[in-house]
Amino acid sequence: MSKKVKYYYDTENLAYHKIKPQKRKKVGYALLFLIASALFGFLCFVVLMNTPYFETPKDKIQAREIDNMKIRYSILNKKIENIEQVAADLEERDNNLYRIYFNSAPISNEKRRGIIDIERYKELEGYNNSDLVINTSKKVDGISKALAFQSKSLDEILKLAKAKDKLLSAVPAIQPVKNEDLRHMASGFGYRTDPFTKAKKMHEGMDFTAKTGTPIYATGDGVVKKADNSLSGYGNHIEISHGFGYLTLYAHLSKYKVRPGQRVKRGDIIGYVGSTGRSQAPHLHYEVHKDGKVVNPINFYYGNISAAEYVAISKIANQENQSLD
Incomplete structure (x- = not known):
């Protein structure tokens, strides 16, 4: 098949002339075609790279690592x-x-x-x-x-x-005098008849009658605050500060076995029963203070007495009898 020849009409000479193709234009068209083909191929590659249907080995490794x-x-x-x-x-x-x-x-x-x-x-x-x-x-x-x-x-x-x-x-948790050393408990906490004036007044502790010289025991761990006769009516007495707001007082002692500042343990002998101060007979007057207020000592006897003994002591303590001091 012969190559097509193109002509153009010359109006001045009224004749047809043969069109001779220029080599530059041919080369330009060829380059343009190549560039367009390359751009199209690149775009197709980018699209394929961003679709899940085309994965490189590296992409597969990364996908497994992510999973x-x-x-x-x-x-x-x-x-x-x-x-x-x-x-x-x-x-x-x-x-x-x-x-x-x-x-x-x-x-x-x-x-x-x-x-x-x-x-x-x-x-x-x-x-x-x-x-x-x-x-x-x-x-x-x-x-x-x-x-x-x-x-x-x-x-x-x-x-x-x-x-x-x-x-x-x-916490003061035991009796200050052992049961076997007691004659009896003379008076409890509350309003009692004063042995001297015969009028009723607040008795701020408990009285335990025992022979002179009967050992008195610290009812809880603490530090001896006083061991003297500075309080009127109490005679020779001891005060123990137990911390946590607790203080105990032991009055009418015949003699001391501790000194102020000494640390004591529950059950240590601190002194001996007597009848010093405002007292009618040998006994121990015992008080418990919590946060500066007197409280009933009977509420603290859980360390060395049975339930039956507690009931018996409680019954005696609640009788409105005469105190010994």
Whole structure:
């Protein structure tokens, strides 16, 4: 097939002339075609690269790593949930068992976990799985703060437990005179007849009758505050400060066995029964003070008497008889 020849009409000479093609235009058209083909091919490549139907080996490796990461984060979140449950159980016992037992106020969840600083997670934003990573990081930070706070709380509980031991040792919990040494209990706490004026007045302690020289025992751990006869009517007397607001007084002693400033333990002999001061017969006048106020000593005899003995002493103590001082 012969190549087509193109002609043009010359109006001046009234004749047809043959059109001779220019080589430059041919080359230009060829280059333009090549550039357009290359651009089209590049666009197709970009489109294919961004579709899930075309993956390079590197893309497949990255996809597997992302899937593995998601699985590991899922396992991590389950472990965190288990730890959170254990921490919640600890917090529950801390607030509703330990702190109630030691008479301490419970701690709120807000105080345990503190305030979360949202700004610290800014660097984790902008990625495909940012929500997963940020939420997991928040959980880890929250449980870390809770466990750190719980550790401090348990240290506080330990201190409270040690203080509780001291409190239990300090509370005046026994009779100051042993039952086998008693003749009888002459008078209890409350309004009684004064042996000298015969008028009724408040008797702020309990009277235990016993022979002169009968040992008197400290009813709780403490420090001897006084061992003298400075209080009118009490004769030779001892005051012991037990701490926690407790103070005990032992009056009408024949002699002392302790001195001011000396530490004593519950059950230590501190002096001996006598009849010094305003007293009608050998006996021990015993008082218990709590936070500066006198209280009925019978409420504290749980350390060395049985229930039957307590009932018997309580019955005698409540009789409106005459006191011995």
